[in-house]
Amino acid sequence: MSKKPYKLEARNLNAYYGGFHALKDINIAMEEKAVTAFIGPSGCGKSTFLRTLNRMNDYIDGFRVEGDILLDGRDIYNKDIRVDELRKEVGMVFQKPNPFPKTVFENVVYGLKIQGIKDKKVLAEAAESSLRKTALWEEVKDKMDKSALALSGGQQQRLCIARALAISPSVVLMDEPTSALDPISTAKIEELIYELKNDYTIVIVTHNMQQAGRVSDQTAFFYMGELVEYAKTKTMFTSPKHERTQNYITGRFG
Amino acid sequence: MTNSELNRFKDKAFQGFGIFCTFIGLIVLAIFLINILIDGLGRIDWEFLNNLPSRRAHRAGIYTAWIGTLWILVLSSVVAFPLGIAAGVYLEEYGKKSRIANFLEVNISNLAGVPSIIYGLLGLEIFGRVFGLGGSLLTGALTLALLMLPIIIVTTREAIKAVPRSIRDASFALGASKWQTIWFQVLPASFGGILTGVILALSRAVGEAAPLIVIGALAYVPFAPTSPLDEFTVLPIQIFNWISRPQAAFATNAAAAIIILLLITFILNGIAVYLRNKWQKKVKW
Numbered sequence: 001m002s003k004k005p006y007k008l009e010a011r012n013l014n015a016y017y018g019g020f021h022a023l024k025d026i027n028i029a030m031e032e033k034a035v036t037a038f039i040g041p042s043g044c045g046k047s048t049f050l051r052t053l054n055r056m057n058d059y060i061d062g063f064r065v066e067g068d069i070l071l072d073g074r075d076i077y078n079k080d081i082r083v084d085e086l087r088k089e090v091g092m093v094f095q096k097p098n099p100f101p102k103t104v105f106e107n108v109v110y111g112l113k114i115q116g117i118k119d120k121k122v123l124a125e126a127a128e129s130s131l132r133k134t135a136l137w138e139e140v141k142d143k144m145d146k147s148a149l150a151l152s153g154g155q156q157q158r159l160c161i162a163r164a165l166a167i168s169p170s171v172v173l174m175d176e177p178t179s180a181l182d183p184i185s186t187a188k189i190e191e192l193i194y195e196l197k198n199d200y201t202i203v204i205v206t207h208n209m210q211q212a213g214r215v216s217d218q219t220a221f222f223y224m225g226e227l228v229e230y231a232k233t234k235t236m237f238t239s240p241k242h243e244r245t246q247n248y249i250t251g252r253f254g
Numbered sequence: 255m256t257n258s259e260l261n262r263f264k265d266k267a268f269q270g271f272g273i274f275c276t277f278i279g280l281i282v283l284a285i286f287l288i289n290i291l292i293d294g295l296g297r298i299d300w301e302f303l304n305n306l307p308s309r310r311a312h313r314a315g316i317y318t319a320w321i322g323t324l325w326i327l328v329l330s331s332v333v334a335f336p337l338g339i340a341a342g343v344y345l346e347e348y349g350k351k352s353r354i355a356n357f358l359e360v361n362i363s364n365l366a367g368v369p370s371i372i373y374g375l376l377g378l379e380i381f382g383r384v385f386g387l388g389g390s391l392l393t394g395a396l397t398l399a400l401l402m403l404p405i406i407i408v409t410t411r412e413a414i415k416a417v418p419r420s421i422r423d424a425s426f427a428l429g430a431s432k433w434q435t436i437w438f439q440v441l442p443a444s445f446g447g448i449l450t451g452v453i454l455a456l457s458r459a460v461g462e463a464a465p466l467i468v469i470g471a472l473a474y475v476p477f478a479p480t481s482p483l484d485e486f487t488v489l490p491i492q493i494f495n496w497i498s499r500p501q502a503a504f505a506t507n508a509a510a511a512i513i514i515l516l517l518i519t520f521i522l523n524g525i526a527v528y529l530r531n532k533w534q535k536k537v538k539w
């Protein structure tokens with residue numbers, strides 16, 4: 001039986017904020033072009049783990065990791081990996097929509113511009129295709145040179161997703177991407193995640209069990225820095241192995 | 255009186271006290287302004303602005319002085335603007351933990367408190383004597399640039415600090431380097447604040463007489479300067495000179511020059527306020 005290759009893998013991963021042991025011996029392998037959801041109570045280390053996957057924690061004083069994180073089999077914490085190259089492969093969407101205080105167009109093409117791409121036609125085409133992928137094109141095509149801050153929260157978040165897609169990553173990390181949004185915007189983004197799965201490997205942190213159930217193929221449950229359970233979402237939601245997982249999923253704690 | 259009535263009374267009383275205090279400041283300022291306007295407004299005309307200095311009060315003008323002031327403003331901002339912003343960016347973004355940065359930081363706060371006449375002595379020695387620039391515009395501008403630097407550095411840091419973490423995160427997550435993030439996101443977003451600081455520093459520098467007198471700026475300069483190495487005078491020195499003469503006519507001249515100086519300061523402050531509002535409206539988090 002030939003399995004899909006693993007896109008992302010963590011092996012014996014430990015992470016520390018100074019003396020605080022935030023991630024404890026994490027082992028996990030995520031499939032390509034699948035959606036993996038991270039769930040668990042507040043402070044259990046979901047964001048920390050997500051941010052080690054594109055090394056966003058590099059900027060935090062005293063943060064350090066041990067163990068390996070493999071992207072397509074290569075260790076991303078290896079010395080000869082360039083962080084900017086890594087982030088072109090692994091995009092990220094944040095909890096609160098954070099468009100730049102610039103035009104819609106400038107937002108979408110920022111990642112390309114800093115790579116030195118100046119050709120107006122190339123940029124315009126990339127902008128349109130990324131905005132179409134996030135179903136935002138029809139809504140903003142007449143507002144390309146208006147401020148992105150004038151868009152609604154849901155539109156801003158989809159703009160942030162489009163911005164991340166514009167540099168053609170293969171992985172997209174999302175940290176509670178809908179927690180600041182209304183139900184309709186949330187539904188749109190969930191639909192979008194479902195679509196994007198065809199082309200991207202997606203890792204999503206969520207506090208919303210229904211959301212994890214709806215959008216993800218695999219679910220990982222974290223508790224106090226440990227990966228307690230990792231399984232197919234269906235399996236985990238119907239017959240969790242651990243009592244903790246069961247209690248969390250059914251809302252008895254967390 | 256019940257407790258809540260008492261509280262309401264205290265509230266009212268404090269409000270009244272606050273208004274009273276504000277008014278004292280405003281009234282003093284208003285009296286001063288009205289006085290100056292009565293004394294000097296009639297004296298301001300085209301000739302006054304365009305005449306060279308003279309021993310006869312009615313023929314004396316402030317041409318050399320305001321040209322000198324303009325030169326000083328432009329030259330000192332050309333020097334202080336890039337240096338101050340670069341220093342602010344370094345301290346805020348790069349030098350956070352290093353020992354040099356700590357050392358610099360303490361000294362910059364100290365510098366901001368140094369009396370301006372000390373800057374004059376420094377300028378006299380270093381720019382005037384060691385660099386051999388004498389009592390030229392350049393010496394004056396460099397000296398005032400030193401005086402402006404701490405203000406610009408501090409406001410630059412504040413403005414940079416106000417740019418939220420989330421904007422930097424977004425930029426880094428798209429593969430931007432630290433420098434790209436600073437250049438394309440942080441600086442544009444904080445530009446309003448930085449500019450406000452620069453202009454406030456300028457409006458402080460434009461009123462300085464003491465350090466310029468120390469470096470040897472002259473009250474009597476027969477011609478307006480045409481290059482940075484020329485001798486010069488500025489409005490505050492001209493005012494100081496006129497005020498110290500016994501004839502009443504010169505006092506009138508001084509009042510008129512004060513109006514012009516105030517006008518320049520108000521315009522600079524107005525620009526600062528305008529820019530701040532404009533950028534605040536554009537950049538909302």
Ligand SMILES: Nc1ncnc2c1ncn2[C@@H]1O[C@H](COP(=O)(O)OP(=O)(O)OP(=O)(O)O)[C@@H](O)[C@H]1O
Pocket residue numbers: 017020022040041042043044045046047048049060
């Ligand atoms: N910058 C930091 N410095 C020190 N400790 C941190 C830092 N960021 C997070 N932590 C700690 O690491 C632990 C994990 O935090 P993390 O943000 O990963 O949790 P989370 O699972 O994402 O929680 P939430 O669901 O509330 O977002 C917490 O105990 C937190 O206090």
Ligand SMILES: [Mg+2]
Pocket residue numbers: 046047048175205
């Ligand atoms: Mg989190």
